[in-house]
Amino acid sequence: MPSYHLFLLPGDGIGPEVMAExxxxxxxxxxxxxxxxxxxxxxxxxxxYDAHGAAISDADMARxxxxxxxxxxxxxxxxxxxxxxxxxxxxxxxxLRKDLGLYANLRPAVCYPALASASSLKxxxxxGLDIMIVRELTGGVxxxxxxxxxxxxxxxxxxxxxxVYDTYEIERIGRVAFDLARxxxxxxxxxxxxxxxxxxxxxxxxxxxLHKREYADVQLEHQLADALGMQLVRWPKQFxxxxxxxxxxxxxxxxxxxxxxxxxxxxxxxxxxxxxxxGKRKAMYEPVHGSAPDIAGKGAANPIAMIAxxxxxxxxxxxxxxxxxxxxxxxxxxxxxGFRTADIKSDGCTLVSTMAMGDAIVSAL
Amino acid sequence: MPSYHLFLLPGDGIGPEVMAExxxxxxxxxxxxxxxxxxxxxxxxxxxYDAHGAAISDADMARxxxxxxxxxxxxxxxxxxxxxxxxxxxxxxxxLRKDLGLYANLRPAVCYPALASASSLKxxxxxGLDIMIVRELTGGVxxxxxxxxxxxxxxxxxxxxxxVYDTYEIERIGRVAFDLARxxxxxxxxxxxxxxxxxxxxxxxxxxxLHKREYADVQLEHQLADALGMQLVRWPKQFxxxxxxxxxxxxxxxxxxxxxxxxxxxxxxxxxxxxxxxGKRKAMYEPVHGSAPDIAGKGAANPIAMIAxxxxxxxxxxxxxxxxxxxxxxxxxxxxxGFRTADIKSDGCTLVSTMAMGDAIVSAL
Ligand SMILES: CC(C)[C@H](C(=O)O)[C@@H](O)C(=O)O
Ligand SMILES: CC(C)[C@H](C(=O)O)[C@@H](O)C(=O)O
Numbered sequence: 048m049p050s051y052h053l054f055l056l057p058g059d060g061i062g063p064e065v066m067a068e069x070x071x072x073x074x075x076x077x078x079x080x081x082x083x084x085x086x087x088x089x090x091x092x093x094x095x096y097d098a099h100g101a102a103i104s105d106a107d108m109a110r111x112x113x114x115x116x117x118x119x120x121x122x123x124x125x126x127x128x129x130x131x132x133x134x135x136x137x138x139x140x141x142x143l144r145k146d147l148g149l150y151a152n153l154r155p156a157v158c159y160p161a162l163a164s165a166s167s168l169k170x171x172x173x174x175g176l177d178i179m180i181v182r183e184l185t186g187g188v189x190x191x192x193x194x195x196x197x198x199x200x201x202x203x204x205x206x207x208x209x210x211v212y213d214t215y216e217i218e219r220i221g222r223v224a225f226d227l228a229r230x231x232x233x234x235x236x237x238x239x240x241x242x243x244x245x246x247x248x249x250x251x252x253x254x255x256x257l258h259k260r261e262y263a264d265v266q267l268e269h270q271l272a273d274a275l276g277m278q279l280v281r282w283p284k285q286f287x288x289x290x291x292x293x294x295x296x297x298x299x300x301x302x303x304x305x306x307x308x309x310x311x312x313x314x315x316x317x318x319x320x321x322x323x324x325x326g327k328r329k330a331m332y333e334p335v336h337g338s339a340p341d342i343a344g345k346g347a348a349n350p351i352a353m354i355a356x357x358x359x360x361x362x363x364x365x366x367x368x369x370x371x372x373x374x375x376x377x378x379x380x381x382x383x384x385g386f387r388t389a390d391i392k393s394d395g396c397t398l399v400s401t402m403a404m405g406d407a408i409v410s411a412l
Numbered sequence: 413m414p415s416y417h418l419f420l421l422p423g424d425g426i427g428p429e430v431m432a433e434x435x436x437x438x439x440x441x442x443x444x445x446x447x448x449x450x451x452x453x454x455x456x457x458x459x460x461y462d463a464h465g466a467a468i469s470d471a472d473m474a475r476x477x478x479x480x481x482x483x484x485x486x487x488x489x490x491x492x493x494x495x496x497x498x499x500x501x502x503x504x505x506x507x508l509r510k511d512l513g514l515y516a517n518l519r520p521a522v523c524y525p526a527l528a529s530a531s532s533l534k535x536x537x538x539x540g541l542d543i544m545i546v547r548e549l550t551g552g553v554x555x556x557x558x559x560x561x562x563x564x565x566x567x568x569x570x571x572x573x574x575x576v577y578d579t580y581e582i583e584r585i586g587r588v589a590f591d592l593a594r595x596x597x598x599x600x601x602x603x604x605x606x607x608x609x610x611x612x613x614x615x616x617x618x619x620x621x622l623h624k625r626e627y628a629d630v631q632l633e634h635q636l637a638d639a640l641g642m643q644l645v646r647w648p649k650q651f652x653x654x655x656x657x658x659x660x661x662x663x664x665x666x667x668x669x670x671x672x673x674x675x676x677x678x679x680x681x682x683x684x685x686x687x688x689x690x691g692k693r694k695a696m697y698e699p700v701h702g703s704a705p706d707i708a709g710k711g712a713a714n715p716i717a718m719i720a721x722x723x724x725x726x727x728x729x730x731x732x733x734x735x736x737x738x739x740x741x742x743x744x745x746x747x748x749x750g751f752r753t754a755d756i757k758s759d760g761c762t763l764v765s766t767m768a769m770g771d772a773i774v775s776a777l
Contacts, residue, residue, distance in 0.1 A: 123607075137607045167537045167646055188553075188575065189608055196610050199578070206614035208575040210553065214568045240662075242488075242502045243554055245561050249571035273666040280645065280670040281532055297605075298663055301638040305645040 050083040051365060054114035056091040056107070056143075059127075059136060060338025061348035061401075062120030068350035068405030069118065069357050072374070075409045076361075081370050087114070091143070092122025092136035092338070102139030111143060116364040117331040119143070120353055121338035136338075144184050147329045149317035150216065151223040152184040152296065153359070154335060156283075156303035159312065161382040165391055166308030168280075173306055178286045179231065180303055181224040182296025184317055186216045187246070189293045212246045212292065217253040219320070224290035225262040232287030234266040238275045238295055247272075250292065272299070279303055304335050311336055311349030311390040314356035316363050330364045332356040342389075346400040349388040351378055354408060377411035415448040416730060419479035421456040421472070421508075424492075424501060425703025426713035426766075427485030433715035433770030434483065434722050437739070440774045441726075446735055452479070456508070457487025457501035457703070467504030476508060481729040482696040484508070485718055486703035509549050512694045514682035515581065516588040517549040517661065518724070519700060521648075521668035524677060526747040530756055531673030533645075538671055543651045544596065545668055546589040547661025549682055551581045552611070554658045577611045577657065582618040584685070589655035590627040597652030599631040603640045603660055612637075615657065637664070644668055669700050676701050676714030676755040679721035681728050695729045697721035707754075711765040714753040716743055719773060742776035 053073070057066035073084050089107035090098055098104075102122075103111075111117050123136040132138075143149070158166065158176040166173045191209035199205055221237075228235045237254045239247035251269055258267045270278065272295040278285065279302050291299060304313050313336070319329035334352030342348055355378060362371040386407050387396040399407065418438070422431035438449050454472035455463055463469075467487075468476075476482050488501040497503075508514070523531065523541040531538045556574035563569055586602075593600045602619045604612035616634055623632045635643065637660040643650065644667050656664060669678050678701070684694035699717030707713055720743060727736040751772050752761040764772065 132610075132613065135607065141608070168533050172532045191572075194610050196614055203579045204614055205576060205578050206609075206611040207556075208609045208611050210573040210575070211570060213564070213570050240659075242500065243506070243662075244571075244573045245497075245559050246571040246573050248497065249561055249569055273662045276641070276663050277666040277670040277675070280667055294605075294659075295663075297638045298641050298660075301642040302645055302667060305642040310642070 048080060048083055049365070050085065051115040052085045052087070052113065054110050054117045055086060055088045056117060056119040057088070058092040058120045058122040058338060059094055059124050060121055060340045060343040062122070062338055064343070064346065064348050064401050065334070065350040065353035066118070066120045068401060069353045071405050071409050072354050072357055072412070075412050076370060081367060082365065091119060091139040093124055093127040095139055096127060096130055096134055096136065100134065102134050102136055103142055108142065108146060111147060111331075115327065116360045117143065117147075118353075118357060118360065119331055119333040121334065121336065123338050124340035126340075141189065143331060144317060145190060147331065148185060148319040149329060149331055150183060150185040151220055151318045152182040153227070153316040153318065153363075154180040154182060154300040154304070154313070156180060156300070156307055156313065157309075158307040159309055159379060159382055161379070162308050162312070162391060165393060166306060168306055173283065173308070176283055176307060178283060178303055179227055179288045180296060180300045181220060181227065181288060181290045182300060183216065183220045183292050184296075186212055187293035210244070210246050210294070212249060214249070214253055217250050218257055221254045221257045221290060223318070224288050225258070225265050228265050228288040233264070234268070234287040236268045236270055236275065236286055236289045238270050238272040238289060238291040238299065240272050242271065246292070254290070275299060276302055279306065300335065309391065311388065312351045312355065314352050314359050316356070316359040318363060328364070330360065332360045346402060347389045348401045349390050350401050350405050351408075354378065354405070373412065377408050380411050381407045413445060413448055414730070415450065416480040417450045417452070417478065419475050419482045420451060420453045421482060421484040422453070423457040423485045423487040423703060424459055424489050425486055425705045425708040427487070427703055429708070429711065429713050429766050430699070430715040430718035431483070431485045433766060434718045436770050436774050437719050437722055437777070440777050441735060446732060447730065456484060456504040458489055458492040460504055461492060461495055461499055461501065465499065467499050467501055468507055473507065473511060476512060480692065481725045482508065482512075483718075483722060483725065484696055484698040486699065486701065488703050489705035491705075506554065508696060509682060510555060512696065513550060513684040514694060514696055515548060515550040516585055516683045517547040518592070518681045518683065518728075519545040519547060519661075519665040519669070519678070521545060521665070521672055521678065522674075523672040524674055524744060524747055526744070527673050527677070527756060530758060531671060533671055538648065538673070541648055541672060543648060543668055544592055544653045545661060545665045546585060546592065546653060546655045547665060548581065548585045548657050549661075551577055552658035575609065575611050575659070577614060579614070579618055582615050583622055586619045586622045586655060588683070589653050590623070590630050593630050593653040598629070599633070599652040601633045601635055601640065601651055601654045603635050603637040603654060603656040603664065605637050607636065611657065619655070640664060641667055644671065665700065674756065676753065677716045677720065679717050679724050681721070681724040683728060693729070695725065697725045711767060712754045713766045714755050715766050715770050716773075719743065719770070738777065742773050745776050746772045
């Protein structure tokens with residue numbers, strides 16, 4: 048039986064509650080004989096700041112480096128609204144992404160059949176929706192320098208952020224998108240603003256050349272990022288895999304997530320390069336939703352996005368695609384049985400707590 | 413009778429067709445005795461490049477400077493896909509915005525009652541929707557330097573774009589938003605990514621301070637730009653005025669436009685500062701839609717966005733709010749009578765050409 052080392056970062060707000068549920072799922076797979084999971088826990092975000100004045104400690108970074116996979120729940124909340132910029136909760140998340148080299152962020156936007164009617168879009172627009180957004184995660188305006196606020200005197204300040212992309216960064220995220228497309232609908236839509244941004248010009252050139260050189264069998268299309276936002280609302284089923292930069296990916300994946308009516312449902316995977324010797328890759332798995340401080344501690348949070356994030360870990364870190372499929376099926380069946388947390392409640396369904404939802408998924412397994 | 417000087421830039425694609433219809437409307441208001449409109453025309457975009465190798469000539473820039481208002485239809489098309497970056501069609505549009513100092517872009521997202529069912533969103537989500545997006549238009553990543561692609565050798569290039577915002581730029585766009593809110597729902601939502609971008613930190617600080625100092629009577633709320641994209645899809649009626657930077661405004665206004673099911677219907681105004689002596693301000697009015705090269709020359713384009721853009725000129729440049737209201741009412745009544753161009757056609761309605769739609773609006777006036 049293989050043995051894996053998981054590093055859990057529950058973080059802030061509803062984080063600890065949803066993390067507790069995924070632990071049940073992990074134990075269920077372990078009892079089932081899939082693998083042994085050695086679990087360690089750490090702090091990230093506001094709770095890390097409270098404990099040692101940084102959004103993540105060096106010791107926890109070292110643990111994250113050493114793990115086979117990191118599971119992170121959520122960071123942030125009003126309590127830390129005025130801590131210094133360098134140690135704000137998000138800085139922990141950004142350091143994990145950057146220092147672990149997790150450049151490929153996979154964000155599926157899937158509409159669960161049982162939830163199609165929960166979307167603000169017409170059911171025919173979202174039923175069966177299955178998009179994979181591939182967001183570049185370690186470059187662009189998130190990390191480019193200079194990034195500063197300069198005091199110009201006379202009451203004026205100047206804020207500067209820098210978007211930087213090198214050829215190799217665009218190429219490697221392009222490869223991830225094309226490889227995924229080959230296992231799905233075989234179509235990639237690349238989004239940038241080449242009409243306004245030089246990084247958009249380079250992005251389009253590099254993706255076009257890579258496609259011609261190595262992926263001519265995959266259908267490639269370019270859309271301007273603003274037009275793509277529009278098309279996501281108009282007719283999202285035209286998309287299979289979308290590949291885009293860090294900031295556009297941030298915006299577009301949130302819009303896509305909301306189409307499905309399932310924000311509390313959507314997982315993500317952030318992956319680094321595969322080590323050619325060991326075949327292993329650094330990876331972090333987290334829900335798309337945030338720390339929802341308003342409902343924290345009430346047992347009202349939806350643990351499905353967190354649990355589905357572990358499903359992505361099974362698929363992308365542990366080569367256990369069949370187990371991941373079983374987990375997805377368990378989630379779908381619990382929904383089909385009418386169990387709903389508050390965020391997705393609807394008439395005629397059974398309103399359940401965070402814990403009861405976790406338990407229901409474990410028994411469906 | 414007042415006399416105004418209009419500079420018309422029909423541009424590319426469907427531009428000339430929709431511009432021809434707004435000319436009918438202008439003449440109708442003239443015959444009506446509202447004002448005399450002296451009309452001059454110029455070239456922008458691909459047609460300007462074809463004529464003199466630049467996306468707009470210096471002579472036409474001078475005419476735009478001298479005019480009381482510029483009406484622009486649309487630029488661009490596949491014909492100019494590979495012209496050099498500096499003279500691509502969009503460069504003409506960007507030069508107009510920058511050189512005329514048109515920092516305030518007003519983009520209403522209004523759902524016409526007759527079109528509520530044309531949206532991909534559920535009717536109850538969009539019926540009665542009336543949002544005003546106030547987008548900063550002369551700063552940010554659109555114009556910041558350095559903006560370049562550097563050859564690093566060894567097959568690698570590096571693309572750089574720079575987002576720059578100074579205090580005064582944020583303050584003046586904030587004022588536009590708060591002033592508009594006072595005449596509407598008295599609520600402003602400011603969007604940035606202060607959790608990731610230094611320009612977001614400054615943006616939030618400056619808007620917060622301005623609010624406290626001069627606009628405490630207006631309700632102010634902050635949302636992260638990605639979360640706002642999500643909320644636009646979830647429940648757009650929570651918004652009144654949204655104020656945001658150039659790039660986020662580009663993305664969010666496209667998403668908002670599509671909510672209404674009326675992309676071919678939405679106008680915009682781009683305004684500069686008021687001259688304290690003359691009371692005049694530089695202004696350009698243009699539809700939110702693009703040049704739609706695929707349907708150009710077929711009489712299939714919807715002229716309503718262009719006509720409604722002239723309505724915004726009546727309101728914001730010519731102090732003729734009552735005339736603007738009459739024009740809006742004429743558009744609504746033509747829609748209520750079932751007239752539809754191809755982009756908004758639906759069962760039981762009368763499909764009409766660009767020209768017939770223009771004529772119908774003129775007679776409804
Ligand atoms: C929390 C924040 C820093 C983060 C981001 O902007 O990337 C979040 O919005 C996300 O999408 O993961
Ligand atoms: C055509 C393009 C340069 C422009 C922009 O990015 O501003 C357009 O998308 C818009 O929103 O007016």
